Every structure is written in structure tokens, then in C-alpha cells.
Amino acid sequence: MKNAFVCSQYPVTLVGGGEIGPQDLALALDHAPMLVAADGGAAHALRAGHVPAAVIGDFDSLRRADRDRMPPDRLFQVDEQDSTDFDKALGNIAAPLVLAVGFLGARLDHQLAAFSTLLRFADRPCVLIGPQEIVFHVPAALRVDLAAGDVVSLFPLAPVSGRSQGLEWPIDGLCLRPGGRIGTSNRATGPVQLLIEGAGLLAIVPRRALPAVTAALSAPARGPAAR
Known part of the structure; x- marks a missing residue:
């Protein structure tokens, strides 16, 4: 910049x-x-x-x-x-x-x-x-090595949609938006992959996941993986 x-x-x-x-x-x-x-x-x-x-x-x-x-x-x-x-x-x-x-x-x-x-x-x-937790904006493509059972809350500040792997309740086909459907209290089944369309989705995960989140957000952007 x-x-x-x-x-x-x-x-x-x-x-x-x-x-x-x-x-x-x-x-x-x-x-x-x-x-x-x-x-x-x-x-x-x-x-x-x-x-x-x-x-x-x-x-x-x-x-x-x-x-x-x-x-x-x-x-x-x-x-x-x-x-x-x-x-x-x-x-x-x-x-x-x-x-x-x-x-x-x-x-x-x-x-x-x-x-x-x-x-x-x-x-x-x-x-x-x-x-207890860390919060970050979810980029268009993200893969983060969470542990099975980790709480993954997805909170939209604007209307967004996307696809996921590694979540107990997938977000595929959903429109998350303020005042409508939100994605709090989901859980990881292992490493999580997200493909998000649009800006405005925050992720809230346990503080112990900071090393994994730091590595994920510092990694070069990857192509589509979630299905």
C-alpha cells in the first residue's frame, strides 16, 4: 500500500x-x-x-x-x-x-x-x-487447520454466500445476512475450507487456534477447493 x-x-x-x-x-x-x-x-x-x-x-x-x-x-x-x-x-x-x-x-x-x-x-x-476467542474477516478462499469439535461461528456483516468443507453444518446454498440467517455455533469436523462470495463475513474461533489462523491468513491464495 x-x-x-x-x-x-x-x-x-x-x-x-x-x-x-x-x-x-x-x-x-x-x-x-x-x-x-x-x-x-x-x-x-x-x-x-x-x-x-x-x-x-x-x-x-x-x-x-x-x-x-x-x-x-x-x-x-x-x-x-x-x-x-x-x-x-x-x-x-x-x-x-x-x-x-x-x-x-x-x-x-x-x-x-x-x-x-x-x-x-x-x-x-x-x-x-x-x-477466549479470535475474530477475523474471512477472505474469498480459506483453508485453516482447526481441530474436530472447535466452535466455528460465522457472522455476516453484509449478505454473503459460499461453500464449505469441514463444518458439521455446511453453508452451501445458504445466504447469510444481518437480521436473517447467521452461522454461529457451528463446529469443525477437522480442517475447514471456505469459499466465500462477497465481503462481510467474520469468523470467530477459539483463541488456541491462533497459530493455525495465522498460518492460513499468511498463506498465498489458493484456488477453489470446497465442494
Whole structure:
């Protein structure tokens, strides 16, 4: 992406200013060593002993003490109020994958806004890490090595359809849409393959599946496989 504040050929960890568990940041950094903060998320990073490679946001929640600890060339202020700090940060990171912590939990309105951001930037693979689950936008083609019995919830933010393999209740022939049929509480029977038509489908799977999801979203796009 041209003119991005952060460009990396490797996955990036993005930390927000919301609720964060004691192991969340370390877990994300194990898979994505470059650390970027969205505005007040810099406090979480600095408290854990990390100086982010960049801080992006409107800086309305970035404390002066934290700002003073950052090298000036790592501060990227975006002075507009029509988007969230998650929007501002994700929209300015060019990387194969972003693992985001500090965006789920606590306030429900912030979580809903984060889901909207996943749809807005559907072309940029990003995984939200929560206390029990992870959430990501499903690309047009996905194969992820889930374990039999894993809960797989598919939640549409827009009308979508598709085909699946490896789900106890296949989605073939269904139209998933807000206010209509949704796909929560499905289960994997083993590795799951999805072919999705249209943008707007979120997947919610157990947190322990993060390594498999990270590998799947980082893999080159594959051709059709589900039948």
C-alpha cells in the first residue's frame, strides 16, 4: 500500500488502548514481532517494556508522559474524528498480517466498531485477539487447520454466500445476512475450507487456534477447493 506509515514484509502486532489480558501482547508478538500502537495503546506497550515502532492515531488518548517517551519520528498523528484509532492504524500498516490486541473486551461499542473496521479493510488480513476467542474477516478462499469439535461461528456483516468443507453444518446454498440467517455455533469436523462470495463475513474461533489462523491468513491464495 502506497504511503503507509508502517511497511513490513512480516506480520505486525497492533496494540490498542482497550482491555488487554496479561499474556495477550506476548502471544501476539510471538507470531508478529514488529509492534505498532494505536494511540493510547502505547501505554500497554511501554508498560510491558516495549517501545513501539510507530504510534498512529489522533492522540486524544495518548498520555503526555507516554508521548514524551517516544522518538518523534515514530509518532504519526492523524487529525480527523470520522474514524476510530483502529481505522487510522490498520489503514496505515502495509504488512502480510496484523494481530490486534486491546480492541476486544470491556466496551461493547468499541468491539462493534472494531468489527466494522475488519470489514472496511477486508483486503488487509487482521486477527482480533480476545480473552477466549479470535475474530477475523474471512477472505474469498480459506483453508485453516482447526481441530474436530472447535466452535466455528460465522457472522455476516453484509449478505454473503459460499461453500464449505469441514463444518458439521455446511453453508452451501445458504445466504447469510444481518437480521436473517447467521452461522454461529457451528463446529469443525477437522480442517475447514471456505469459499466465500462477497465481503462481510467474520469468523470467530477459539483463541488456541491462533497459530493455525495465522498460518492460513499468511498463506498465498489458493484456488477453489470446497465442494
